[in-house]
Amino acid sequence: xxxxxxxxxxxxxxxxxxxxxxxxxxxxxxxxxxxxxxxxxxxxxxxxxxxxxxxxxxxxxxxxxxxxxxxxxxxxxxxxxxxxxxxxxxxxxxxxxxxxxxxxxxxxxxxxxxxxxxxxxxxxxxxxxxxxxxxxxxxxxxxxxxxxxxxxxxxxxxxxxxxxxxxxxxxxxxxxxxxxxxxxxxxxxxxxxxxxxxxxxxxxxxxxxxxxxxxxxxxxxxxxxxxxxxxxxxxxxxxxxxxxxxxxxxxxx
Amino acid sequence: xxxxxxxxxxxxxxxxxxxxxxxxxxxxxxxxxxxxxxxxxxxxxxxxxxxxxxxxxxxxxxxxxxxxxxxxxxxxxxxxxxxxxxxxxxxxxxxxxxxxxxxxxxxxxxxxxxxxxxxxxxxxxxxxxxxxxxxxxxxxxxxxxxxxxxxxxxxxxxxxxxxxxxxxxxxxxxxxxxxxxxxxxxxxxxxxxxxxxxxxxxxxxxxxxxxxxxxxxxxxxxxxxxxxxxxxxxxxxxxxxxxxxxxxxxxxxxxxxxxxxxxxxxxxxxxxxxxxxxxxxxxxxxxxxxxxxxxxxxxxxxxxxxxxxxxxxxxxxxxxxxxxxxxxxxxxxxxxxxxxxxxxxxxxxxxxxxxxxx
Numbered sequence: 001x002x003x004x005x006x007x008x009x010x011x012x013x014x015x016x017x018x019x020x021x022x023x024x025x026x027x028x029x030x031x032x033x034x035x036x037x038x039x040x041x042x043x044x045x046x047x048x049x050x051x052x053x054x055x056x057x058x059x060x061x062x063x064x065x066x067x068x069x070x071x072x073x074x075x076x077x078x079x080x081x082x083x084x085x086x087x088x089x090x091x092x093x094x095x096x097x098x099x100x101x102x103x104x105x106x107x108x109x110x111x112x113x114x115x116x117x118x119x120x121x122x123x124x125x126x127x128x129x130x131x132x133x134x135x136x137x138x139x140x141x142x143x144x145x146x147x148x149x150x151x152x153x154x155x156x157x158x159x160x161x162x163x164x165x166x167x168x169x170x171x172x173x174x175x176x177x178x179x180x181x182x183x184x185x186x187x188x189x190x191x192x193x194x195x196x197x198x199x200x201x202x203x204x205x206x207x208x209x210x211x212x213x214x215x216x217x218x219x220x221x222x223x224x225x226x227x228x229x230x231x232x233x234x235x236x237x238x239x240x241x242x243x244x245x246x247x248x249x250x251x252x253x
Numbered sequence: 254x255x256x257x258x259x260x261x262x263x264x265x266x267x268x269x270x271x272x273x274x275x276x277x278x279x280x281x282x283x284x285x286x287x288x289x290x291x292x293x294x295x296x297x298x299x300x301x302x303x304x305x306x307x308x309x310x311x312x313x314x315x316x317x318x319x320x321x322x323x324x325x326x327x328x329x330x331x332x333x334x335x336x337x338x339x340x341x342x343x344x345x346x347x348x349x350x351x352x353x354x355x356x357x358x359x360x361x362x363x364x365x366x367x368x369x370x371x372x373x374x375x376x377x378x379x380x381x382x383x384x385x386x387x388x389x390x391x392x393x394x395x396x397x398x399x400x401x402x403x404x405x406x407x408x409x410x411x412x413x414x415x416x417x418x419x420x421x422x423x424x425x426x427x428x429x430x431x432x433x434x435x436x437x438x439x440x441x442x443x444x445x446x447x448x449x450x451x452x453x454x455x456x457x458x459x460x461x462x463x464x465x466x467x468x469x470x471x472x473x474x475x476x477x478x479x480x481x482x483x484x485x486x487x488x489x490x491x492x493x494x495x496x497x498x499x500x501x502x503x504x505x506x507x508x509x510x511x512x513x514x515x516x517x518x519x520x521x522x523x524x525x526x527x528x529x530x531x532x533x534x535x536x537x538x539x540x541x542x543x544x545x546x547x548x549x550x551x552x553x554x555x556x557x558x559x560x561x562x563x564x565x566x567x568x569x570x571x572x573x574x575x576x577x578x579x580x581x582x583x584x585x586x587x588x589x590x591x592x593x594x595x596x597x598x599x600x601x602x603x604x605x606x607x608x609x610x611x
Contacts, residue, residue, distance in 0.1 A: 051482065052481075053478070053481075072481070072486070073481035073482060074480075074481045074482075074484045074485055074486040074487075075486070077481075077482060077483060077484035078484050082482065082483075083482055085478075085479070085482075089476055089478050089479040089482065090476065090479060091471070091472055091475040091476055091479065092475060092476075093471065093475055094468070094471065094472070094475065095282075097279050097282055097283060098283075098286075098468060099472075101283065101465070101468070102465070102468055102469060102472055102483060102485070103483040103484070105465045105468075105469075106469070106483055106484035106485055107484060110465055111465050111466065111469050111484075111485060112465070112466050112469070112489075112490070112493075113464060113465050113466060114460075114461045114464045114465075114466035114467070115460065115461075115464060116464055116465060117283070117284065117286075117287050117463060117464065118283045118286065118463070118464070118465050118468060119279065119280045119282070119283025119284055119286075122276070122280075125276050125279050125280045125283070126273075126276055128279050129273060129275040129276045129279055132275065132279075133275070138275055141278075141279065141282065142282055160479070160482075160483055161482070161483075163483070164483055164484055
């Protein structure tokens with residue numbers, strides 16, 4: 001079976017700095033795939049290349065076997081790859097209903113309708129309602145995003161990406177910076193994602209990674225260091241060395 | 254959500270035949286965005302009442318309406334799509350000269366048709382130049398729009414055989430509007446005509462900015478990175494709204510020519526581009542009324558200050574501008590917020606921005 005998302009020898013250089021090198025990653029359909037690695041290992045660079053925010057220096061990205069390496073971000077979203085951001089990227093002046101309505105309208109191709117009022121289509125309204133319910137945003141549906149509690153903003157991050165109905169969902173540290181009391185809500189939302197959506201999760205918290213993932217890729221210095229099922233990765237002495245005896249700049253031993 | 258393989262328990266109940274309460278609330282919240290507030294109704298009633306209440310001021314009121322329409326057009330790109338421009342007079346001028354030439358050479362005598370043709374001409378020019386503002390920072394956009402306007406002004410200056418050059422386009426005689434209403438010396442026809450055009454174009458703009466398309470513009474302005482990440486392709490939408498704004502600006506320019514039977518290089522000048530930005534900033538961007546309120550304030554302030562201190566009125570205008578920009582969010586629209594909130598209380602329930610708050 002073709003992997004839903006695949007990269008072949010993906011490279012990214014910033015001047016003389018190599019941010020990604022020979023990354024050949026394969027995400028299976030419906031996978032719960034975690035991407036881990038020390039700071040500066042190139043995780044976010046990889047996500048940015050997968051979503052089209054950064055153009056790779058060389059290599060190839062395939063979504064369901066189709067080459068998407070050169071597509072702009074919004075076209076990749078329509079092909080079925082959506083993401084969240086490590087640092088919130090939301091619409092500060094819109095409320096959750098408006099933001100979700102936007103994402104849904106784009107997917108349905110009605111986002112350019114200039115004569116219609118938002119909310120005039122019952123199927124869009126019903127979908128907004130379902131998303132608000134699923135991500136615990138119903139109570140704050142009319143609050144400006146900038147005024148939402150941080151935890152709710154993180155949930156809206158995931159909800160917006162999920163509203164695109166992706167085949168692959170890239171979650172870049174979804175619980176980063178969230179106070180302990182609100183964490184469980186986000187983790188529950190991540191755990192509750194439908195099984196047919198492949199999830200690629202970037203996360204530092206090893207507890208989350210090992211409860212969530214059925215496959216783990218360890219990235220070090222822009223390269224794939226180890227790739228395998230969680231128990232194999234956990235036992236791997238090289239991973240232990242990176243994580244336990246890790247030097248500050250993330251250099252591999 | 255029928256494609257979900259494993260819907261959680263909370264969701265399986267949310268697809269009954271009757272709309273769920275949450276659905277109704279969401280639909281109401283979205284509908285509230287487009288509802289007319291008492292403030293808006295009062296604003297337009299006030300505008301219409303000036304036809305009878307201020308018959309001696311129709312000349313200056315016509316000017317205000319035209320400035321208002323021009324600033325509204327800038328608001329479409331600046332307030333909704335976040336595109337700054339220092340050359341918006343280019344489109345104003347295209348409209349002004351198109352209307353002038355159509356009337357002068359008796360190509361299209363009827364003003365309303367000529368107005369539409371002038372709008373199309375401005376739109377065509379806007380469409381062609383929109384590709385220049387697709388990329389780049391605010392600074393590059395400022396420079397590109399400024400450059401285009403300067404270029405166009407110089408072209409108009411050189412083509413004196415067509416435009417009259419520095420002397421302006423003279424010898425324009427206007428036909429009656431719709432073949433019925435003759436332009437009079439006191440500007441009554443001109444005012445009603447301009448006000449009707451403004452209102453119609455305002456309604457259209459209001460509809461557009463409140464639509465899914467208008468929301469997507471706000472998304473592009475608010476966070477281009479996220480807009481791309483939910484599938485919004487910014488390019489074509491910026492082209493569309495820039496073209497629309499150019500149509501509006503050209504119609505404003507054409508109105509000025511038609512109501513004054515004259516146009517000159519001033520309509521293409523840098524001063525005009527700068528003034529319209531000033532008018533819009535005074536009134537506040539991003540709520541359509543900013544340009545209209547700004548035009549009233551700007552024109553009366555100009556009138557009043559130049560009467561009070563003939564030599565220094567620009568000093569005071571400058572000071573006002575600095576204060577407004579520094580005070581920032583407390584723009585004139587914001588100062589009226591208590592009034593608007595009082596108006597909102599008259600309506601039983603409004604969702605709007607604060608809909609979810611207790």
